[in-house]
Amino acid sequence: MNIKERIIVPLDVPDEQAAIALIERLECVTFWKVGLELFTSTGPKILEVLKSRQKRIFLDLKFHDIPNTVAGATRAxxxxxxxxxxxxxxSGKDALKAATEAAYVGATDAGVKPPKLIAITLLTSISSRQLAFDLKIPLELPEYAQHMALMAQEMGFDGAVCSPQEVSQLRQTSGDDFLLVCPGVRPTWADKGDQARSLTPAQAFKAGANYLVIGRPITADPNPELAWKRIIEELVT
Structure with missing residues (x-):
């Protein structure tokens, strides 16, 4: 897998028209993320658009509910x-286990390959202070993220989303086959925005990440094509 296929660009736009415009402008991007805003706006239609263009899809809906509801949503x-x-x-072990079973059933019924299930450990916008004082979780942030990832792995998940700063430790404890997907990655020349726990793309890959989600440094740039090219060039040199 070349470096371009390991970078996922979010379609964080409000509607189908804006999404298609971005896809066409960044034709070189092969892996796109569809999140809550766009999916709520367009439904599965945007997935059909991406698949018709032979793009890979990261459906980032972050299901979080009781086991029966998580299973139903995952199956769909x-x-x-x-x-x-x-x-x-x-969501807990029961919901995670239900999701692994439901993903297989839903994909099999549709005659497609099951998606890789990726656990959300902790949103990258959450800092250590917020974890302790706002969420009242007594664990240190890296310890909490690792616990969540390993629990998901135990329940049959294929990988986890985590801050790049937790990647190195998670890679050591989860093994080589567990996928680690890192948002909050910021090139040295980009604004960190609301990402509290960030590394550069090169640092994240070196730490053991399989995929990087890089959004605003590319999509918010006045020249997104040039920003994409700049990131790729920094990674291959």
């Missing part, structure tokens, strides 16, 4: 034939 999403699908690890 698995029918779309997406590559990656996210579920909050904090």
């Amino acid at each position: 999403a698995a029918r779309y034939g997406v590559d990656l699908l996210t579920i909050h690890a904090s």
Whole structure:
């Protein structure tokens, strides 16, 4: 897998028209993330657009509910034939186990390959202070993220979303086959925005990340094509 296929660009736009415009402007991008805003706006239609252009899809809906509801949502999403699908690890073991079973059933019924299930450990906008004082979780942030990822792995998940700063430790404890997907990655020349726990793309890959989600440094740039090219060049040199 070349470096371009390991970078996922979010379609964080409000509607189908804006999404298609971005896809066409960044034709070189092969892996796109569809999140809550766009999916709520367009439904599965945007997934059909991406698949018609032979793009890979990270459906980042972050399911978080009781086991029966998580299973139903996962079963439905698995029918779309997406590559990656996210579920909050904090939904608990029963929900995670139900999701693994439902993903297989939904994909099999639709005659497509099951998505890789990716656990959300902790949103990258959450700092150590917020974890302790706002969420009242007594664990240190890296320890909490690792616990969530390993719990999901135990329940049959294929990988986890985590801050790049937790990647190195998670790679050591989860092994080589567990996928680690890192948002909040920021090139040295980009504004960190609301990402509290960030590394550069090169640092994140070196730490053991399989995929990087890089959004605003590319999509918010006045020249997104040039920003994409700049990131790729920094990674291959």
